[in-house]
Amino acid sequence: MLDAARRDPEALVGGHGPITLDEVQREPGLLSAVKRAFDRNRSAGRFLLTGSANLLLMRHVSESLAGRWEELLDTPDEGWRDLLAAGDGHEEDWCALAYRGGFPTPALELARPAERAIWFDGYVRTYLERDLQDLATISSLPDFRRLMQAACLRLGQLLNQTELGRDVALPQPTVHRWLNLLETSYLLVRLPAYAVNRTKRLIKAPKLYWGDTGIALHLAGSEPQGPHLENLLLHTGSSVEWLTPDVLAAPWWRVL
Incomplete structure (x- = not known):
């Protein structure tokens, strides 16, 4: 599929049915073909683009589809609030939610901590050995992993790159560059x-x-604390306009 995306991206995205493209950052030229295909047929919802890197932060991506995302998507369905509010009202300790995280496999399929630990280990290893190498060449993966662990231990704190670099024995410019890579991915x-x-x-x-x-908890080897609750709320309410009193009173919100 990667070879097809490089040789003839127009043929790959030129059909009339919906198409899902995963890891789109691996072939940035494909985005131009998506843009042209959408301009020919402006039907919302035709393309589902996923990947392990933020296209807007990648230097070698010339076509990030900026300004087109709202056109590519259907108008959001506001009925999801009613679905959440009509849940069974099952309460859960937020610490358990923090341990599971948001990835579907550990969150929904793996019940035991040992199973989730194996999955998280595999995810971090895959990230370091494959996904990260698509973004930049890292000469010392153990140093990069140590920086990841140190960052997880500073969850919720003000970011001081000089202090962080001193603690992991890395120069500040390296810390700055590697933090940018973590944010990009x-x-x-x-x-x-x-x-x-x-x-x-x-x-x-x-x-x-x-x-x-x-x-974060897996890398840090720590237990959930206040900053992890803040982290959950950050992702849940990144757009806080919908956090109205009626939504906050819904049974599902008590999970947090």
């Missing part, structure tokens, strides 16, 4: 500082969070 989340003055928001240190609490 959706593992790291930097929450900008809030201030009434918009200029201060740009210069103040952001807080550091992780893309998945299950991975």
Whole structure:
């Protein structure tokens, strides 16, 4: 499929039915073909594009489909709120939710911690040995993994790259570059500082969070604490406009 995407991307995306393209960052030229196909047939929902890297943060991607995402997607169905509110009201300790994380396999299929640990180990190994190498050449994977662990131990704290580098024996420029790679591949989340003055928001240190609490807890070898609850809320309410009083009173919200 990768060879077809490189040789004749127009044929790959030129059909009339819906198509799913995974790991689209591996062939950036494919995005231009998707854009042209959509311009010829502007039917929303034809393409499902997934991958392990943020296209908007990748330097070698010239066509990120910026400005087209709203056109490519159908209008969101607001009925999901009613579905969540009509749940069975089963309460669960948020710590258990943090341990499982948000990946479908460990969250829904693996009941025992030992099974999830094996899955998380495999995920991190695959990330380091395959996905990361698609983004940049890392000469020392053990150092990179140590930085990941140190970042997980600083969940919810203000990000100080110099201090982080000192703790893991890495120069600050290397820490800066590797944190950018973690953010590009959706593992790291930097929450900008809030201030009434918009200029201060740009210069103040952001807080550091992780893309998945299950991975963060596994790498850190720690137990869920307050920052992990903040991390869950960050992903659940990244757009807080829908957190109205009636939504917060719904049974499903008590899981948090």
